[in-house]
Amino acid sequence: MRALLLLLAFCTAAVALTLLMQVNDGFALIVLPPYRIDLSLNAVILLQLVAFAVVYGLLRLVFVTLDLPNRVRAYHLQRAEQQARENLLEALQAFLEGRYNRCEKAAAKAMELENRVESKVLAALLGARAAHMIRDYDKRDGYLAQVESFDQRPNLATLMTRAELLFDQRLTDDALHALEQVKKLAPKLTSGLRLELRIRQKRNEPEPMLKLLEQLQKSDAIDALQAEQLRLHAYLLQVQGNNGGGKQLRDWWAKLPASDRLQPRLAAAVARRLMSLGECQLAGKVIIDTLEKNWDQELIELFGQFPEWETPCTDNLLKNIQRAETWLPQHPNDADLLLALGRLCHAQELWGKAQSYLEASIAVRPSVAAHLELAEMLEQHGRHDQASPHFKACLKLALHARQ
Numbered sequence: 001m002r003a004l005l006l007l008l009a010f011c012t013a014a015v016a017l018t019l020l021m022q023v024n025d026g027f028a029l030i031v032l033p034p035y036r037i038d039l040s041l042n043a044v045i046l047l048q049l050v051a052f053a054v055v056y057g058l059l060r061l062v063f064v065t066l067d068l069p070n071r072v073r074a075y076h077l078q079r080a081e082q083q084a085r086e087n088l089l090e091a092l093q094a095f096l097e098g099r100y101n102r103c104e105k106a107a108a109k110a111m112e113l114e115n116r117v118e119s120k121v122l123a124a125l126l127g128a129r130a131a132h133m134i135r136d137y138d139k140r141d142g143y144l145a146q147v148e149s150f151d152q153r154p155n156l157a158t159l160m161t162r163a164e165l166l167f168d169q170r171l172t173d174d175a176l177h178a179l180e181q182v183k184k185l186a187p188k189l190t191s192g193l194r195l196e197l198r199i200r201q202k203r204n205e206p207e208p209m210l211k212l213l214e215q216l217q218k219s220d221a222i223d224a225l226q227a228e229q230l231r232l233h234a235y236l237l238q239v240q241g242n243n244g245g246g247k248q249l250r251d252w253w254a255k256l257p258a259s260d261r262l263q264p265r266l267a268a269a270v271a272r273r274l275m276s277l278g279e280c281q282l283a284g285k286v287i288i289d290t291l292e293k294n295w296d297q298e299l300i301e302l303f304g305q306f307p308e309w310e311t312p313c314t315d316n317l318l319k320n321i322q323r324a325e326t327w328l329p330q331h332p333n334d335a336d337l338l339l340a341l342g343r344l345c346h347a348q349e350l351w352g353k354a355q356s357y358l359e360a361s362i363a364v365r366p367s368v369a370a371h372l373e374l375a376e377m378l379e380q381h382g383r384h385d386q387a388s389p390h391f392k393a394c395l396k397l398a399l400h401a402r403q
Helices: 002-023 041-066 068-097 100-113 117-133 137-150 156-168 172-185 190-202 206-218 224-240 246-255 264-276 280-293 297-303 317-325 335-347 351-364 368-380 384-402
Strands: 027-032 035-040
Touching: 041 068, 068 100, 068 117, 100 117, 100 137, 117 137, 117 156, 137 156, 156 172, 156 190, 172 190, 190 206, 190 224, 206 224, 224 264, 246 264, 246 280, 264 280, 264 297, 280 297, 297 335, 317 335, 335 351, 335 368, 351 368, 368 384
Parallel strands: none
Antiparallel strands: 027 035
């Protein structure tokens, strides 16, 4: 369509020029003694146009010839950029396919051919990740060093790559150092906070974990269930690392949110630590408060272990028995609750109740602990014939559990 329009315009111009020349009957006189030339004005105009075209063409040819080296250089540069781009795409595809050796080679070629700093950096980072995946750490470090030589300015992509790779190599100190530099560039970078959380978890550092969880939850950058599990893990680490006395643990426990204090695993860990410190009254309260909100087998089993601890853990056994009996209507067939009541009654020397609860626990679910507790109580009262079957049942269950 465009060619047709150009042809039409050319024909129109030719017709217009022909008509114009027909009405133009002027002439031009060129005198160059002893010569004299008479030309029509139309011929002069045509000669000038032809002369202009020839001169323009010659000048154009000269400039093109002089510019030829630059054109050749630009052509080679464009071709190199195209090859570099193709190698970079090949490296990316190979990395996603899991062909890390091929990726590393393609990234090296792209880095060699590429002229732009940004593309060189991307190729080097891709090569570093590929070298890391094949466990060639020296080559990986070489790529990272080249990135710094390409661009002296702090680069977020480079720092995050370095931190991730060093963490994967379990060099957590170096990874944290890289993340400190990341924070200077982007303090609220979600991926940086997540990576630091993983590192702190690996290093069992509960206080930084809790701070990072708070930051991630504020930005809605972590799943609620995952955050709850990680927070519980941090709390458990704090309990394990508590080297202070009972007062320090009481103060720490009082500062926790009420919802966190009702988590059975945490309550069990805190109760054990309190019992070991002689804070049995608070330990019992922790267990009771949690059980009344979240029934848990580990907690009820721990509740029945109070008699195994020395005083003052045996001072409130009767109150504990009365509280546990209030749970029976809601959990009448809970073998662990019945076992706990049997142990408490045994320690309180309520022999009849103890035997009744232990036998009920065995009827619901036979266990080594229930048979052993009942056998020892019967043996203690000289009822050897009745104790013997429970010792045998206990041994049988233990052997069966080992198989």
